[in-house]
Amino acid sequence: MLTDDRPGPGADTAESGSTTPPSPPRDVRLIRRRRRSHWDLKLSPYLYISPFFILFALVGLFPLLYTGYLSVHDWDKLYRQRGEFTGMENFEFVLTDPIFRKALVNTFSIFLMSSVPQIVVAVGVAALLDNQLRARTFWRMSVLLPFVVAPAAAALIFGSLFADQSGLINAALRELGLEPIRWHVDRLWSHVAISSMVNWRWTGYNTLILLAAMQAVPRELYESAALDGAGRLRQFWSITLPMIRPTMIFVIVTSTIGGLQIFTEPRLFDDSMSREGGADHQYMTAALYIYDRGIVDGFYGRASAAAWLLFLIIVAIALLNFVLTRYLTRRSS
Numbered sequence: 001m002l003t004d005d006r007p008g009p010g011a012d013t014a015e016s017g018s019t020t021p022p023s024p025p026r027d028v029r030l031i032r033r034r035r036r037s038h039w040d041l042k043l044s045p046y047l048y049i050s051p052f053f054i055l056f057a058l059v060g061l062f063p064l065l066y067t068g069y070l071s072v073h074d075w076d077k078l079y080r081q082r083g084e085f086t087g088m089e090n091f092e093f094v095l096t097d098p099i100f101r102k103a104l105v106n107t108f109s110i111f112l113m114s115s116v117p118q119i120v121v122a123v124g125v126a127a128l129l130d131n132q133l134r135a136r137t138f139w140r141m142s143v144l145l146p147f148v149v150a151p152a153a154a155a156l157i158f159g160s161l162f163a164d165q166s167g168l169i170n171a172a173l174r175e176l177g178l179e180p181i182r183w184h185v186d187r188l189w190s191h192v193a194i195s196s197m198v199n200w201r202w203t204g205y206n207t208l209i210l211l212a213a214m215q216a217v218p219r220e221l222y223e224s225a226a227l228d229g230a231g232r233l234r235q236f237w238s239i240t241l242p243m244i245r246p247t248m249i250f251v252i253v254t255s256t257i258g259g260l261q262i263f264t265e266p267r268l269f270d271d272s273m274s275r276e277g278g279a280d281h282q283y284m285t286a287a288l289y290i291y292d293r294g295i296v297d298g299f300y301g302r303a304s305a306a307a308w309l310l311f312l313i314i315v316a317i318a319l320l321n322f323v324l325t326r327y328l329t330r331r332s333s
Helices: 011-016 026-071 088-094 100-129 137-142 151-161 168-175 187-215 219-227 233-241 245-259 264-269 287-298 300-332
Strands: none
Touching: 011 264, 026 300, 088 100, 088 300, 100 137, 100 187, 100 219, 100 233, 100 245, 100 287, 137 264, 151 168, 151 233, 151 264, 187 245, 187 264, 233 245, 245 300, 264 287
16 A cells, blocks of 8 residues: 655644644735725824924914013012912003003004015015016025024124114215104104114015016916007006915015014114113113013013913914905906
8 A cells, every 4th residue: 555655734743833823814914004095194294293283382382382471470589489379460561561652652653664565575586586587586586685694793794884873874864964863762763773673684585485476477478468558567457466466465474474573683683781662662662571571670470471461462463464455356356
């Protein structure tokens, strides 16, 4: 009788003493792969944007909430363990403080003198750079040079212009037989000087943003308007401005936020370090008031209350801009 001496299917496994688990069926692997792909498509967008929100929570949201906590406590010294709960007392003090009200008026005055002319000039310069000019890249990059200049250097430049005794502008006025301007004393002229610094630094930045929007306008629209007999001014008013309206809204909102938080220019403009914003607070802004109450005087509760009031004012103006722009957009459409 013939016998088959070949080992059976499980002989090697039995001899080695280990068992190999069978691989899952192909259908099970496909189901698992599909589930992973589904969750990858569902969760990956949130993972990509999570670094921003984590960073915002650390450096933006937490300071905002902690400032709100300090605003309702009597924190008047650094490194104090815990202040006494005072409720709305800090807000009442800030709202009744004549210096804060003067700082708010100064803030809106400098904001209007800087943001409004800044946007108008930026639109005009962007429209000029949108033409077929020689050395276009050079001119487009040159408008950004003031933005990359350090604020301290800008303060030195304008300090030589707006100095009360030895400024270049006052020297020119004396040559013409006119009275010199007291830039650091007169309230209105100090606002003019500070807004000039702001306009010089930020006009080029907004110009490039608006120029990018103008470059995205289809050229066929201008060609059709030219065939219909529309001139350059008519094309700009009827085509360019409506097409760049979303970018204009963005520039207006960012200029509003930055203008109401202005700090660097008036801080560097102050040549008398005894009090911030001049001897009579003639160019103290809301941000300078917060700095003066918190860092200089050490009243952190009052400074936090002023910071929250400024935050609420900015939010209210931003919402007003949003409502107005939506109304104008619906009306035009």
